[in-house]
Amino acid sequence: MFRWLRGSSDGLAEVEEAFKEMLADGRRVFDLAFDARLGEAAPESIKSELEATEERTDEAERRIRRLLLTHASVQGGANISACLLYMSVAKDAERVADLSKNVFGIADTVGTQPHSELFDELARLRAEVSPMITDAARIFAEERTEEAERFLERARGLQGDCRRRIDDLLLERVAVPQPAATAMTYRQLSRVLANLLNIVSAVVMPLDQLDYPHRAPGEE
Amino acid sequence: MPSVPDDPSPRPARARVTGMSRGERLLRLLLLVALLYLFLLAVDTLGNGIAGFGEGFTDQLFRGIGNPAVGLLVGVLATVLAQSSSVTTATLVGLVASGVVGVDEAVPVIMGANVGTTITNTLASLGSIRRTEEFRRAFTGATMHDVFNLASIVILLPVELLTGLLSRTAVFLSDFVGDAQTGEFESPVRAVVAGVGEQIEAGVNALAPGDLVAAGTLLVLGLGLIFGTLYSITRNMRVVMAGTAERWLNAVLGRAGTLAILIGIVLTVAVQSSSIATALLIPMIAAGVLRLDHAYPVTLGANLGTTVSALLAALAVPGIAGLQIALVHLAFNVVGLLLFWPIPPLRRIPLRAARWMGDQAVKRRSTVLAYVILLFYVVPFVGILVLR
Numbered sequence: 001m002f003r004w005l006r007g008s009s010d011g012l013a014e015v016e017e018a019f020k021e022m023l024a025d026g027r028r029v030f031d032l033a034f035d036a037r038l039g040e041a042a043p044e045s046i047k048s049e050l051e052a053t054e055e056r057t058d059e060a061e062r063r064i065r066r067l068l069l070t071h072a073s074v075q076g077g078a079n080i081s082a083c084l085l086y087m088s089v090a091k092d093a094e095r096v097a098d099l100s101k102n103v104f105g106i107a108d109t110v111g112t113q114p115h116s117e118l119f120d121e122l123a124r125l126r127a128e129v130s131p132m133i134t135d136a137a138r139i140f141a142e143e144r145t146e147e148a149e150r151f152l153e154r155a156r157g158l159q160g161d162c163r164r165r166i167d168d169l170l171l172e173r174v175a176v177p178q179p180a181a182t183a184m185t186y187r188q189l190s191r192v193l194a195n196l197l198n199i200v201s202a203v204v205m206p207l208d209q210l211d212y213p214h215r216a217p218g219e220e
Numbered sequence: 221m222p223s224v225p226d227d228p229s230p231r232p233a234r235a236r237v238t239g240m241s242r243g244e245r246l247l248r249l250l251l252l253v254a255l256l257y258l259f260l261l262a263v264d265t266l267g268n269g270i271a272g273f274g275e276g277f278t279d280q281l282f283r284g285i286g287n288p289a290v291g292l293l294v295g296v297l298a299t300v301l302a303q304s305s306s307v308t309t310a311t312l313v314g315l316v317a318s319g320v321v322g323v324d325e326a327v328p329v330i331m332g333a334n335v336g337t338t339i340t341n342t343l344a345s346l347g348s349i350r351r352t353e354e355f356r357r358a359f360t361g362a363t364m365h366d367v368f369n370l371a372s373i374v375i376l377l378p379v380e381l382l383t384g385l386l387s388r389t390a391v392f393l394s395d396f397v398g399d400a401q402t403g404e405f406e407s408p409v410r411a412v413v414a415g416v417g418e419q420i421e422a423g424v425n426a427l428a429p430g431d432l433v434a435a436g437t438l439l440v441l442g443l444g445l446i447f448g449t450l451y452s453i454t455r456n457m458r459v460v461m462a463g464t465a466e467r468w469l470n471a472v473l474g475r476a477g478t479l480a481i482l483i484g485i486v487l488t489v490a491v492q493s494s495s496i497a498t499a500l501l502i503p504m505i506a507a508g509v510l511r512l513d514h515a516y517p518v519t520l521g522a523n524l525g526t527t528v529s530a531l532l533a534a535l536a537v538p539g540i541a542g543l544q545i546a547l548v549h550l551a552f553n554v555v556g557l558l559l560f561w562p563i564p565p566l567r568r569i570p571l572r573a574a575r576w577m578g579d580q581a582v583k584r585r586s587t588v589l590a591y592v593i594l595l596f597y598v599v600p601f602v603g604i605l606v607l608r
Contacts, residue, residue, distance in 0.1 A: 073502075085233045121330070140234060
């Protein structure tokens, strides 16, 4: 009966829903892109789905901005920090899909990752990171601080693995076919993790520290 | 390096935003009922105060309002000063009901109130004055309401003066609920208000040293209560309606039409302020998220929604004249909407004029201040002095 009089945070509930969908789409783009890169699917067979899903995340980000603007117009400054937060994490979610699309772009240009020790490592990393995208959405939605801590630690560890491998490739410490494409694949993976770190860090860090989750307040 | 600061005091960015509890909402709705009752009582008290002055005094006080231009400017100035057309129209209902101002004389005042209420939008648009494109959109959105109301007046005031279209329509409509010939109108609400109103009047008369002081006290009390209750209703309902308003405004994004008009009506009725309802649109227009032609029907709806204040006030006053002027307000806005909404070429007139004004405002920003001061303050004030 009083549905029309629901509470004042309803606009943000819609934003949360859109954000969750964004990350679900982001994971789908990620999976499709690595399917192509790891030779599990031909790029041309998944291209249209991948592009449509990625475009959906772009539109979702724009929709979130519109919703936030309406929210700020109606509510004034009451929820301004929440608005700023969603602006920030929506960009991160959009980047997850965008960076994944870059992996697809690599596959589309140079083809499948050649079989080597790095192929297995990339397959392992893909298998680890893919569910982390969904985990990030859940941890964010449910504000699970302890899980967030564990997630941040794990994501940083995986980022470190990517960075080390990029260094190996740049310094030619490993010899693989397609070294540049392989380094770029690791780079995109590392950036996906960085964006997930930003999202999850919002559960435990104040607003001004977002995107700098390795720093405590006041640290230079 | 710690992943989380050791000091737990910094609030995580992701801190849940809690909505209003059911208990708080219920309390606010009860408060609304109490405020509405006080508002009706205020209109009744105002009428009692005016009646207490006697005919000679009030004739002198409202001398000049018979001139339609003066009436129009009084409506603009009173609304600008009160920052609420609802205050002006509700007060006017009290004045008309007490016989101090005739329905015909009050029509231009009602029209002026429609113009005065748009100042809130215009002031809201000034917040973007330093950012050119944003300001162009904001000022265009704000003046769209001005232009629509001014255009309606330019057409309907002469028509009203020549034919009495609006007042005759109001008299015709009032005949359905009362007797336009004898002036009788049995308001179901008046019975609840009149008794308490009489007690207040008796109490003030008993305490005041003279009749004029008593009348003045009732007048000030009535005006103060009208202003205070409408202000409180608006504030209270803005909080209660925030979530709903958000959903409705999101529905307007990307769509225009009858739904937007309905949203404008309901939103304005709920918050009892067309100024607030339309001012919510300005930041969205300024940001480019809400298109001008999508905001336009919301504005038209707000114009209709704001007529409810006068209709409510009319329920508290004796006789049918108060209801008639409230119906004039409704008729004016309905006819204005019929003029400038259904036919696309006519619909585009206020939008084009507003866009032109937005362009001029960006080219010469100093003229914006002149526009606000002249339209809303100087012209009404000087006009009243000269023409009265």
